[in-house]
Amino acid sequence: MELFGKMGSLPATLLFLFLIVSSHFSPSIGGDILTPGQPLSDGQELISAGERCALGFFSPVNTSNRYVGIWYKVSSDTIVWVANRQHPISERNGSLSIAANGTLIITDQNSKPIWSSGSSGLASPVAQLLDDANFIVKEAKGDGNIVPGSFAWQSSDHPTDTLLPGMKFGWNLTSGLNRNITSWASPSDPAPGPYTMFLDLHGDPQIILLEDSNQRWRVGPWNGQRFSGIPDIMRYKVFILDFVINNDEVFYMYNTTSMSIIARLTVDYTGQVQRLVWLNDSQMWSVYLSEPKDICDYVSQCGAYGVCNPDDSPVCTCLQGFKPRSPENWDLREGKDGCVRMTELDCRNGTDGFVTIEETKLPDTSRSTVDRSIGLDECRASCLRNCSCTAYASANINGTGCIIWTTELTDIRVYTFGGQDLYVRLAAADLGLESDHSHSRTIAGIVVGSVAGILLLSSVGICVWMKRRRTVSLGAIPFASHRNNEYKDGKDWDLPLFDLGTIIAATDNFSIENKLGKGGFGPVYKGMLGEEQEIAVKRLSKTSTQGADEFMNEVMLIAKLQHRNLVRLLGCCTQGEERMLVYEYMPNKSLDAFIFDKDKGVLLDWQTRFNIIEGIAQGLLYLHRDSRLRIIHRDLKASNILLDKDMNPKISDFGLARIFREDETALNTRRVVGTYGYMSPEYAMDGVFSVKSDVFSFGVLVLEIISGKKNRGISISEYEGNLLAHAWSLWMHGNGFELVDKSISNSISMVEALNSIKVGLLCVQECPKDRPTMSSVVLMLSSKNASLTDPKHPGFFPTRASSTTESSKSKTNSASINELSVTIVEGR
Incomplete structure (x- = not known):
C-alpha cells in the first residue's frame, strides 16, 4: 500500500513511463x-x-x-x-x-x-x-x-525432434502433408541433424529411422496393437497406441492413460529414439524405452534370409533351408552378405511348403503386398499360387489380414517374447531340415533347468511304458560319447520316470488353461501331482532336436546336486512318441521377468534383491566348492535364476555346465557356449574358462539386480557403453549410488548397496586373477563393514555404443579360432 501511495504522488507522465517499462519486462x-x-x-x-x-x-x-x-x-x-x-x-x-x-x-x-x-x-x-x-x-x-x-x-x-501425446505422425494424403521428426544437430544447435524418423507408405506402412539417407532402424509394420519391432511397448500400461489407415490419412498417434502423465517421444542427436515420462517426485525425465537397443535393431545386420538374435554368439544365422552366401565372411562373423537357398523352389509341381519362424520382427515390408480382407489360410493359399512369393504372415497379431513377400526377406530378427509368426516358403527337400538358427524363449512361471536334449530321451533308450512312477539307473543307459565320460561308467544316478497317465491327469490332459507358454522346443504346462506337488511339464514338439552331451550333462548334474539355491528336476516321462521333462513349479518366474520390467521391478525391494544376490552366491559357492562334483556353470544369467513363492533364487540350466577335477584350475575349449553380455573376456575371446568365469557372470548379475538394467542393450545418455562401463564410471566419480534402480531408492540400505556394487565390480574385473572366489564373495556380502580392495576396470571396457563400434568389435572377436555357440533355449 505504501508503494501505491508513493506512486499516486508521481506526475502522470512519470507514472505512464513506469507502466510502459514494467510491461516491457x-x-x-x-x-x-x-x-x-x-x-x-x-x-x-x-x-x-x-x-x-x-x-x-x-x-x-x-x-x-x-x-x-x-x-x-x-x-x-x-x-x-x-x-x-x-x-x-x-x-x-x-x-x-x-x-x-x-x-x-x-x-x-x-x-x-x-x-x-x-x-x-x-x-x-x-x-x-x-x-x-x-x-x-x-x-x-x-x-x-x-x-x-x-x-x-x-x-x-x-514437429521438430519430438512427438507429443495427441500429435499425428505420418501423412495427410489429401494435402500431401508429411509429419516426421528430425534430431537436433547437437545439444547447442536445434538445426536438423542427421537422424530422421518417418512413416514409409510403400507396401505395408512402417516407421523407419534414417541416418542421413541410410536406414538405421526399422520399427516394422503395425500389427493391430503395436509396431512389429517394439514388443516391449506392450509391457507398459502408460501409453495408448493408435494407427490409422484410410483413403485420407495414414498416421500413428499415442496418448497417455492419464492427463497427469507428461510424456514425449524424441529422436536425439545421437540417433536414439526415446520414450520419456516426467517423474514428479524426482523432478526428472525417466527413459521408458530406448531404441535401437542392441545390434539386431540396426537394419539388416544379417542380410537376406539371415536371422539376427542378440542372445546368440555369433548373432547371425541362416533361415532353415538357406546357407551363408559367403562362408568365409560368415566364419569371420560378418553376416551382412546374407544367405541363399539350398534348394530352388518348385512352384510348377506344387511341392513347396512353409516353415514357421516364431517370435520374429517381420521382414522389411516396403516391397510387400497387403490384403486386410482375408485370413491366414487364404493368405497361405495365395502365396502358394504366386510363384514369386517367398513368405507370408498375418497383417494383424490376431490372425487377420495378409502380408505377402515376393522379394528377398531382409532385416529379420527374433525376440524372446512379443514377436510374430513368419511363414517362409521352402522347397520340399528343405522342409525336413533343422533350422540353422534357434532362439531363446522365456516361458513364464516354470523351472526348466535346461531343455537341451529332450528329444534324445527316445534315442538313448529310456522310452518305456509305465503305469506307475518308477526309477531307472542312468549308468545302464548306453550312449556313444560324453564330454564328462569319466563319470559315465558304473555310476548310478536315479532318474524318476512318470507314466503318461499321471502327467495327463496332472495337467488336465494338457488343457489350454494350464498352458504356461511355448518355448523353442515345445509347450510348457502347469500341473498338480496329488494335492500338493505343483509341477511344470515341458512337452517336446516332434520336430525338436538337441545333442546327447547337453541332455546327459543336465540329467547327471541335477541328479547329483542338492542345494536350496539350485533347481530341482523331478523326473521325466517317455512313452510312445511323448518326451517330457518334469520340474518343480516356480510361481514367480525368472529373475529377468522382474528386474527388467518397470512395473514388476517395484515388487522387489532392496532387501529382497539383496537376499537374491546372497542366494545366488551361496548356490554358486556350492557348485564351485561344496558339492561332490566341482561344477562350472558357464551360463549364469538373469533368465537362468528362478524364483520360488518366497522369492528365493534357484540356479537353473546345467546343460552347458562342466565338471572340474580337483587338480584342474582352468580349461580351454574350441566350443564357447554361453550368453553374450555375461561371458568373461578370457572365455569369449580365447575359450579359457574356470571358476572365475562364473564369478564374472555373477558380477554382471549383481549390477543388473541393483540397477534394474541389462548389461547389453541399454542406452545411457550420460555414458556411452554397457552397464559394466557405466557402473565403473559412476564408481570412479564417487557417484556409485546413482546406479541403484530408482524404483527401490526409498527402501535401500546405502551401506549394503554400495558394498554390493563394489563386490559386483570386483567380480567383473578384466583379469581373472583379480576376481575374488565365491567363498570370498559370500564373506564380502555378509561383512558390511569389511574393507574391500578397490576394483580395477571391468572386462569389455570401454564397449561399443553404436553400430560402427559394434561392427568393429565383432571383427575383433572373430580373430579367435574358437567355435562359438550359445544357450539356445530359455524355457521357463
Whole structure:
C-alpha cells in the first residue's frame, strides 16, 4: 500500500513511463493468446490456460543464439518444439507476431523477418498455446473467444525432434502433408541433424529411422496393437497406441492413460529414439524405452534370409533351408552378405511348403503386398499360387489380414517374447531340415533347468511304458560319447520316470488353461501331482532336436546336486512318441521377468534383491566348492535364476555346465557356449574358462539386480557403453549410488548397496586373477563393514555404443579360432 501511495504522488507522465517499462519486462503478455498488434518480445512468454506449457525465446546450452520454442513448465530446459530452428537470432531483441492474415512471423533485432508460418487467410486471426503444447492459429469471434473447428495452422503439423501425446505422425494424403521428426544437430544447435524418423507408405506402412539417407532402424509394420519391432511397448500400461489407415490419412498417434502423465517421444542427436515420462517426485525425465537397443535393431545386420538374435554368439544365422552366401565372411562373423537357398523352389509341381519362424520382427515390408480382407489360410493359399512369393504372415497379431513377400526377406530378427509368426516358403527337400538358427524363449512361471536334449530321451533308450512312477539307473543307459565320460561308467544316478497317465491327469490332459507358454522346443504346462506337488511339464514338439552331451550333462548334474539355491528336476516321462521333462513349479518366474520390467521391478525391494544376490552366491559357492562334483556353470544369467513363492533364487540350466577335477584350475575349449553380455573376456575371446568365469557372470548379475538394467542393450545418455562401463564410471566419480534402480531408492540400505556394487565390480574385473572366489564373495556380502580392495576396470571396457563400434568389435572377436555357440533355449 505504501508503494501505491508513493506512486499516486508521481506526475502522470512519470507514472505512464513506469507502466510502459514494467510491461516491457513482464515475463508474460497476459495469457495464452497472441493477437495482431501485440507481438511477443524476447523475455516474454505465452502460458497455456492450465499453466502446463510455455512458449517464448530460449537459448540452447553453450550458445547465445535465440530461438522461439515450446516447453513444459515442469522442465523449462527441455524444448519440445522449435520454430526458427535453422534461423537463429544473434541478439535478444527478436519478436514473434501474428499478421492480420494469420501468418506467424519471427523478426530479428533489425526487424527483419527470419521465419514465417505462411498465410492462413483468416479475417480475425489469433494464435493460442494449448495445454497439449500445440500452438494454433484460428479465427477469433467478436467477443474474443476462439471459433470452434479446424485450425488454419498448428505447430503439431510441423514437429521438430519430438512427438507429443495427441500429435499425428505420418501423412495427410489429401494435402500431401508429411509429419516426421528430425534430431537436433547437437545439444547447442536445434538445426536438423542427421537422424530422421518417418512413416514409409510403400507396401505395408512402417516407421523407419534414417541416418542421413541410410536406414538405421526399422520399427516394422503395425500389427493391430503395436509396431512389429517394439514388443516391449506392450509391457507398459502408460501409453495408448493408435494407427490409422484410410483413403485420407495414414498416421500413428499415442496418448497417455492419464492427463497427469507428461510424456514425449524424441529422436536425439545421437540417433536414439526415446520414450520419456516426467517423474514428479524426482523432478526428472525417466527413459521408458530406448531404441535401437542392441545390434539386431540396426537394419539388416544379417542380410537376406539371415536371422539376427542378440542372445546368440555369433548373432547371425541362416533361415532353415538357406546357407551363408559367403562362408568365409560368415566364419569371420560378418553376416551382412546374407544367405541363399539350398534348394530352388518348385512352384510348377506344387511341392513347396512353409516353415514357421516364431517370435520374429517381420521382414522389411516396403516391397510387400497387403490384403486386410482375408485370413491366414487364404493368405497361405495365395502365396502358394504366386510363384514369386517367398513368405507370408498375418497383417494383424490376431490372425487377420495378409502380408505377402515376393522379394528377398531382409532385416529379420527374433525376440524372446512379443514377436510374430513368419511363414517362409521352402522347397520340399528343405522342409525336413533343422533350422540353422534357434532362439531363446522365456516361458513364464516354470523351472526348466535346461531343455537341451529332450528329444534324445527316445534315442538313448529310456522310452518305456509305465503305469506307475518308477526309477531307472542312468549308468545302464548306453550312449556313444560324453564330454564328462569319466563319470559315465558304473555310476548310478536315479532318474524318476512318470507314466503318461499321471502327467495327463496332472495337467488336465494338457488343457489350454494350464498352458504356461511355448518355448523353442515345445509347450510348457502347469500341473498338480496329488494335492500338493505343483509341477511344470515341458512337452517336446516332434520336430525338436538337441545333442546327447547337453541332455546327459543336465540329467547327471541335477541328479547329483542338492542345494536350496539350485533347481530341482523331478523326473521325466517317455512313452510312445511323448518326451517330457518334469520340474518343480516356480510361481514367480525368472529373475529377468522382474528386474527388467518397470512395473514388476517395484515388487522387489532392496532387501529382497539383496537376499537374491546372497542366494545366488551361496548356490554358486556350492557348485564351485561344496558339492561332490566341482561344477562350472558357464551360463549364469538373469533368465537362468528362478524364483520360488518366497522369492528365493534357484540356479537353473546345467546343460552347458562342466565338471572340474580337483587338480584342474582352468580349461580351454574350441566350443564357447554361453550368453553374450555375461561371458568373461578370457572365455569369449580365447575359450579359457574356470571358476572365475562364473564369478564374472555373477558380477554382471549383481549390477543388473541393483540397477534394474541389462548389461547389453541399454542406452545411457550420460555414458556411452554397457552397464559394466557405466557402473565403473559412476564408481570412479564417487557417484556409485546413482546406479541403484530408482524404483527401490526409498527402501535401500546405502551401506549394503554400495558394498554390493563394489563386490559386483570386483567380480567383473578384466583379469581373472583379480576376481575374488565365491567363498570370498559370500564373506564380502555378509561383512558390511569389511574393507574391500578397490576394483580395477571391468572386462569389455570401454564397449561399443553404436553400430560402427559394434561392427568393429565383432571383427575383433572373430580373430579367435574358437567355435562359438550359445544357450539356445530359455524355457521357463
